[in-house]
Amino acid sequence: MDLAAIRELIALESAQVDASFEYWLGASFAVVVAAHTGRESMSKFLKRALSGAYLLFTLGTLIKFWADASEIMHLNALLLDTELDVDTAPNRAAA
DSSP: OOHHHHHHHHHHHHHHHHHHHHHHHHHHHHHHHHHHHTTTTOOHHHHHHHHHHHHHHHHHHHHHHHHHHHHHHHHHHHHHHHHHHHHHHHHHHHO
């Protein structure tokens, strides 16, 4: 992979992290509004179901964030290795 492709993948992964966070933030706001608006008419079962669904959604988002962050770290290491190879390539040719 060349440097430009690695940098583009890092930018795409970073955008994916941003999009995931914005989606989670929007869903969190929707859950808060729904819970506040319907707090008097919701049964205990429905409140627990809403809490459980939100917990699962949050855990899924955290796992996705962890996976995206791991991919970014991997791409950064690959970028560093590629830059080192590019930087030392002229020295090898001169030797």
